[in-house]
Amino acid sequence: MNVHFIAIGGSAMHNLALALQHKGYQVSGSDDTIFEPSKSRLDAKGLLPQAFGWYPEKITPNLDAIVLGMHAKADNPELLKAQDLGLKIYSYPEFLYEQSKHKTRVVIGGSHGKTTITSMILHVMHYHDRDVDYMVGAQLEGFDIMVKLTDDNDFIVLEGDEYLSSPIDRRPKFHLYKPNIALLSGIAWDHINVFPTYENYVEQFSIFVNSIVVGGSINYNEEDPEVKRIVEDSPNAIRKLAYQTPDYRVENGQTLLATPEGDLPIEIFGKHNLNNLAGAKWICQHMGIDEDDFYEAISTFKGASKRLEKIAETKLSVAFKDFAHSPSKVEATTNAVKEQYADRTVIACLELHTYSSLNAQFLKEYKGTLDAADVAVVFYSPHAVEIKKLEEVTHEQIANAFERDDLIIYTNPADFKSYLFDQNFKDKALLLMSSGNYGGLDFEELTKFLKKKEA
Structure with missing residues (x-):
């Protein structure tokens, strides 16, 4: 071909x-x-x-x-x-469907968590030498490429993105996959340049649930009221299986997951990631992995690239990089780091980089999202606002949106870099949240600096 x-x-x-x-x-x-x-x-x-x-x-x-x-x-x-x-002209998701229409299609949807859940499933499959086709939105340890297509594999696992399919096909990607097995992790308004109202955005997930093939199944996070409503109200003749965050505890900076065999130390942390894990366990069981084998494999999962990715750690400090930019992701990630490092000063640095986050009307959605951090820093580039042809976002609008009197705001990349490199990171946890790079921050240089600081 x-x-x-x-x-x-x-x-x-x-x-x-x-x-x-x-x-x-x-x-x-x-x-x-x-x-x-x-x-x-x-x-x-x-x-x-x-x-x-x-x-x-x-x-x-x-x-x-x-x-x-x-x-x-x-x-x-x-x-x-x-x-x-x-x-014949295909959008990206149309072509993936064409390649997988004779397979069992497993589609992971949701405003947040879909990359992590998809990555968890693939990690477990890889750990147990189960060969599956896949498409995931992050580079995974042990995987050379982010897409695999074969003629022989029975399953394909697809990360179900709700963004548009192509310049001539304005349907969300995940409407085109027609899942046999689906998961819905959560709904939080995003992509306001495409879905201008919350109701319009939520509707896309309702269409997704109704696109599941008759006789298929959906696992859904019942802790999200919008997800619960959409799935339970759907007239689609499918099995509806709820999941929730499992019991866990944090002890001396280590997360312990409660299992039938006792507490299991795991590499990932944060309530949102434990919720993701519960969803991944259901899907893996649908794909033939029993519970004990799932726990054995997931205990070695270190996370997807740029999802609470540890970039530096010393005896006295730790630093993470995360793709979080939407309000729900920012809040969940900040809460996770503070819960895991309750005895350390958490410095959370958020870059407002996406179309939605730089929209003056959308900024109010960030209220309280950095409250768990001991020190909260926001960086944004006025030049990025110009490029995206948005209305000017002011220092005052950002300060008012987060409703935090001690919020530190930077608009100059050099000033933000100086702030980071002037810090004493003893007994601190640094969290860098962005889908960009803070106007040119060299993460490798920062990692070397953090490690050298304690040497």
């Missing part, structure tokens, strides 16, 4: 391209810019475009399929050529 990717450089797109090449397909692609690590990974497999840009001459009748990425625009020259030729 001969497949061409329009916007091959995206995180998801380049992983699908690599997976198809590994499967034996002929793969080509274009993009107007490609960043690391996509660039090096494509180059290593001979898939990096010789020149950046869009080249309609690459679109020929011998192509079996076009995969269209979100980075492309609706008037992309290659897309227009493909439409003129009548070629």
Whole structure:
């Protein structure tokens, strides 16, 4: 099969391209810019475009399929050529469904936790040498790529993103997978540039539940009232199986999970992660892993990349990096670190980086989200607000939104870096939450600094 990717450089797109090449397909692609690590990974497999840009001459009748990425625009020259030729054009999720329509599709949905839950499931499967197809939104330890597709595996595990499918298909990705087995972890308003009201956003999850194939099943977090309402009100003829946070305790900085065989030390921590673990256990049991085998495997799970990822630890200090940016994720992550390190000063640094977080109207959703931190710092770039063509966000608006009198606010990357590097981190826990990099912060440099500080 001969497949061409329009916007091959995206995180998801380049992983699908690599997976198809590994499967034996002929793969080509274009993009107007490609960043690391996509660039090096494509180059290593001979898939990096010789020149950046869009080249309609690459679109020929011998192509079996076009995969269209979100980075492309609706008037992309290659897309227009493909439409003129009548070629089959797939969005990313459409193509994944096409590749998995004869498999048992396991789809993990939710505003938060879906990457971690998907990662937990894949870790357990890998630990027990169970080969499955998958698509996950983070790089996992022990996995070379974030997408795997075969002809033989019975199961495929898909992270069900609610963002749009392509520039010409405005449906959320997870509406297209038609799960046999599904999970819904939680709902918290996000992507306000696409879903301008809370009600409109919630509706997408209702559509997801109703898209589960008749006779299928959904595991749902009954501690989230919106999730509970949507699932239990759905007329879909599916099995509905609730889960909740299991019993656990924290002792001397170690989280112990209550199991039928006694307390189990685990690497991950925080109530939200224990809730994620409960959901992952259900799904693994659907996939043939018994409870004892699940606990054995999950005790070695260290987390998904950028999800409470420990970047430095000494005898007296610890530092974490987390992708958290939406209000619910910020609150859950900050609470988790304070619970785990109750005897340390927690410094929580949040970068407002996404379209939603830089929207003046949305800022009020952050009220109280940093309350668990002993020291709360917010960084945002006025330049990023300009680039996104949003209304100016002021220092005062941010201070009012978080409702915290001692909130520290930075808008200059150099000032924020100086703040971090001037800290004495003895008996402290540093938490860096962002989907960006604080205007150019070198995390490796910071890690070396933290380790050197105590040496």
